Amino acid sequence: MVTEPVRPLRRNEIRQQNETLILQAAEKVFAEAGFGGATMQLIADLAGLPKANLHYYFATKEDLYRQVVQNIFEIWLHAADSMDNAPGPIEGIGAYIDAKMEISRRHPDGSKVWASEVMHGAPVIQDYLETTLRDWTTGRAALIQRWIDEGKMAPINPEHLLYMLWATTQHYADFGHQIETLNAGPLTDAQWQAAKASVKAMILRGIGAI
Template identity: 45%
Template sequence: MKSDDTPAVATEPEASTPPRRRKAHIRHSNEAHLLACAEAVFAERGLDGASTAMIAERAGLPKANLHYYFPTKLDLYRRVLEDVFEEWHRAADTFESSDDPADAIAGYVRAKMALSRRRPLGSKVWANEIIHGATHMQDILTDRVKPWMETRITMIDDWIERGLLARVDARTFLFTIWALTQHFADFDAQIQALAGKRALSKKAFEATTEEVVALVLRACGASPVDAGDASGAVADSGTRRD
């Protein structure tokens, strides 16, 4: 983290690559490496807190080199946001994996949790940008996220009409899934401070994932996909009345 001499060489070009392709490869490899380092620094410090010098240092390149590949800091930031969106979008496909609501929703929640685990830094950059007004990603939200959301709302409303789901507000329900799953990436510092641990182990994260799946499925009134030990059921008193 505070390394004064990170080598950070990103996949050396092969010896026998022809000149054209080698240059293209260098560009591609340096860009990818810079993007990864930028994602980390933007996640840790935010757009304003991150300096091009910090990103370049982490990448093991001189600052001028960074500006050679990405003319301005904002260009680099935009590219990071777009990358994060593309991965989110791939995970979002899970929603269509099944026509059974419990299946589809559980699958989506698991995919989102896995993403929070695998790429928490991207989630943080995204969250940070939205908190500060989403000024640099209005187009992504309007042109890409919104259309996706509209189709899923139709899907959910259809499930409700067929009696497969409780009468939830579809939009609020989708926000629920996002808020919950991304919380484990964005707020991990708080989770660690309150749980007194350094970081969640793979096993603990999987347990938490199933806990979240169960919470979400109950919240929307979909029955559990596979009955775990005691996941979906109220202890013994069923639906209580006073």
């Protein structure tokens, strides 16, 4: 095997590289074991670093966990952009479902960490729920209400629609293991497409947009 001589890394690069390395490992371990079941040693092993090095970059286990959760929350919020600037529910909600299904597929661990955090009473991100998420929710609920008023969809309670969107899309990540067991294996590309199509068809028809 030929290993090309590696230029010594600069300070910033080292820091950046190790932090993301640790965060990736942490996300996986937290997802698989939960906060209480995760150990710094497991994360360190997965990251390929000595445990003491983790504590150099992240003072405590909570700090590391908090970072992981916040990262996920960012990704979450970005998916929302697909809903804006849409002429109606078919495009807006359709795109939102696509985006969230894609996140469930690409970041199942993040989704699990988030679910776990919320299930345990959101000890770390309660303030986010009360500020950012609440604002986001009321904004989108208003958007949905506008579509209803314009006769573009049936008069559904916007909040419950949002809950259904979250629940259905995230289920493919959070309960992925159950789905894989029932499916006798991971979903194929085609099956993911079918899932997306099914969800979109059911919800868009369910809200009277089709």
